[in-house]
Amino acid sequence: MTATLNPPEAERSEKPASRRGDRIFAGLARGAGLTILLALAAVFIFLFVEGWNGLNAEEATYRPATDFLGYIGPLILSTILAAIIALIVAVPFAIGIALFISHYAPRRLATPVAYVIDLLAAVPSVVFGLWGGRYLADLLQPVHVWLHDRLGFLPFFGPDPASPNGRSLFTAGIVLAIMILPIITAISREVFAQTPRLHEEAALALGATRWEMIRYAVFPYARSGMVSGVMLGLGRALGETMAVAMVLAVTPVATLNVIGTASPATIASNIALNYKEATPSRQSLLIATGLVLFAVTFAINFFARWIVGRNERKQAKA
Amino acid sequence: MAKSIDVSDLNIYYGDFLAVEGVSMTIKARSVTAFIGPSGCGKSTMLRSLNRMHEVIPGARVEGKVMVDGQSLYGPDVDPVAVRRSIGMVFQRPNPFPTMSIYDNVLAGSRLNSRKLSKADADDIVERSLTHANLWNEVKDRLGKPGQGLSGGQQQRLCIARAIAVEPEVLLMDEPCSALDPISTSAIEDLIHELKSDYTIVIVTHNMQQAARVSDETGFFNLKAAGQPGHLVEFNATKKMFTNPDEPATEAYISGRFG
Ligand SMILES: Nc1ncnc2c1ncn2[C@@H]1O[C@H](COP(=O)(O)OP(=O)(O)OP(=O)(O)O)[C@@H](O)[C@H]1O
Numbered sequence A: 001m002t003a004t005l006n007p008p009e010a011e012r013s014e015k016p017a018s019r020r021g022d023r024i025f026a027g028l029a030r031g032a033g034l035t036i037l038l039a040l041a042a043v044f045i046f047l048f049v050e051g052w053n054g055l056n057a058e059e060a061t062y063r064p065a066t067d068f069l070g071y072i073g074p075l076i077l078s079t080i081l082a083a084i085i086a087l088i089v090a091v092p093f094a095i096g097i098a099l100f101i102s103h104y105a106p107r108r109l110a111t112p113v114a115y116v117i118d119l120l121a122a123v124p125s126v127v128f129g130l131w132g133g134r135y136l137a138d139l140l141q142p143v144h145v146w147l148h149d150r151l152g153f154l155p156f157f158g159p160d161p162a163s164p165n166g167r168s169l170f171t172a173g174i175v176l177a178i179m180i181l182p183i184i185t186a187i188s189r190e191v192f193a194q195t196p197r198l199h200e201e202a203a204l205a206l207g208a209t210r211w212e213m214i215r216y217a218v219f220p221y222a223r224s225g226m227v228s229g230v231m232l233g234l235g236r237a238l239g240e241t242m243a244v245a246m247v248l249a250v251t252p253v254a255t256l257n258v259i260g261t262a263s264p265a266t267i268a269s270n271i272a273l274n275y276k277e278a279t280p281s282r283q284s285l286l287i288a289t290g291l292v293l294f295a296v297t298f299a300i301n302f303f304a305r306w307i308v309g310r311n312e313r314k315q316a317k318a
Numbered sequence B: 001m002a003k004s005i006d007v008s009d010l011n012i013y014y015g016d017f018l019a020v021e022g023v024s025m026t027i028k029a030r031s032v033t034a035f036i037g038p039s040g041c042g043k044s045t046m047l048r049s050l051n052r053m054h055e056v057i058p059g060a061r062v063e064g065k066v067m068v069d070g071q072s073l074y075g076p077d078v079d080p081v082a083v084r085r086s087i088g089m090v091f092q093r094p095n096p097f098p099t100m101s102i103y104d105n106v107l108a109g110s111r112l113n114s115r116k117l118s119k120a121d122a123d124d125i126v127e128r129s130l131t132h133a134n135l136w137n138e139v140k141d142r143l144g145k146p147g148q149g150l151s152g153g154q155q156q157r158l159c160i161a162r163a164i165a166v167e168p169e170v171l172l173m174d175e176p177c178s179a180l181d182p183i184s185t186s187a188i189e190d191l192i193h194e195l196k197s198d199y200t201i202v203i204v205t206h207n208m209q210q211a212a213r214v215s216d217e218t219g220f221f222n223l224k225a226a227g228q229p230g231h232l233v234e235f236n237a238t239k240k241m242f243t244n245p246d247e248p249a250t251e252a253y254i255s256g257r258f259g
């Protein structure tokens, strides 16, 4: 290759020396991206092939329901309810903590708080499950009664009596909230901290209070990062297996009531609870439910991105 | 409601680093005061201590006295947020809010001050402020577009419009024209002349002609040596500063023989 060291003038200007580095890096980046897509496709194909038979098997497979939709419907409902509870509880906390760390706390306090929250992410989900089922459920049982007494007219808290032991979808949702708190906090904190000083000072110099400054400068800047954080948290909440399996008292009957004696399992925890003992056709069915979970997660992600993108497009057009 | 500012023995720190030392000066109401001096001598720092923007930097603090119309700016019961509402600021680098429209950018301060603005009042403030800042004609057909889509010079004029929209008592400008073309610069200078009848204006500039053109009084800041704190060398009427300054260092700097 030494011959190319002194190419004629014209050729050199077409191929500057930096091009090779660019090409290698572009190749690496493209390769990494393709690998991820391939892995995703492989998972999808696996679920599809293995689960296909589960979509229209004999009626008996779907016991106690009689067809696939009847079987998975209650599971989807529980999955989504638990994830919604988790988000409702976790998102305000996570954003509050992230703001505290990035904009309110003195550095001496912010660093240890951030560290402790990050540590939460390292606790295995089985441990959360044990803790949630044995301790938190008892602790939250009075809350179940309270919710039922005050808000029992809503389908989510009535009309059936509240769970006597707290092993409800509500408790499972709270455990999920604690589990997804670290990821949402960590991502929000990072984007909050990167808000350009210039824009923060623009707000402050107009006489904004700290909270007004956050509304003017920090949130608009951080919005898409916050959505990413929430989506990652949501993904984890939808897919979490052990913690839900260990907390929730399960019934196959669909219900909106999240504080009742029992709820259907979530898709992921249902797979974990049943896979070992299942017959081959039953296993296909469980894999098919995994395929549906995959699709639901995807759909929710796309939907959220679309909402955010639409807002931004609207803003740019106005 | 212009106000005068009395500074005495002001030391300004970033943590342990003393950036500006021992400044005393009187900034007259309804006049334009210019700060000049070499880069890094603490002009921006000095300016930011006049509306308590200095202290938003972690560890930054001041010692000494700043009196605005006889009231201590750093008194224990003075709310820095209220201070900044009445002492406006234009920064060295343009900083419109990127996600806000041009219209909303101009109104950002007014919306903080009095939340309820009728549409007519809002339109009025926007048109008046943008006209003042010599930007109205360029943007009047795209007020709903984001401020980020403007050129650098247009963004700076938008920031000026935003600052004067709230009719502050004092306006601090940190090299407001460093990103502007000569036409916009002269428009801003006209604006400064115009505002002078109602406001107190302090402007930092690297442009000697500009200081000579717009200001009534000038303060010359300098560093004794690299790493030393900046200090105020001379503070005098602009006419005197540019014709017959008291200090030889001032003369050397103004005539370009710096050292
Ligand atoms: N955020 C900061 N933290 C620590 N030191 C700072 C900070 N900002 C400025 N300084 C220091 O304070 C001194 C004065 O800086 P300042 O920005 O006030 O200079 P200036 O006169 O405005 O310069 P220029 O003309 O280049 O804008 C410099 O030594 C600078 O390094």
Ligand SMILES: [Mg+2]
Pocket (backbone or CB within 6 Å): B043, B044, B045, B092, B174
């Ligand atoms: Mg400066």
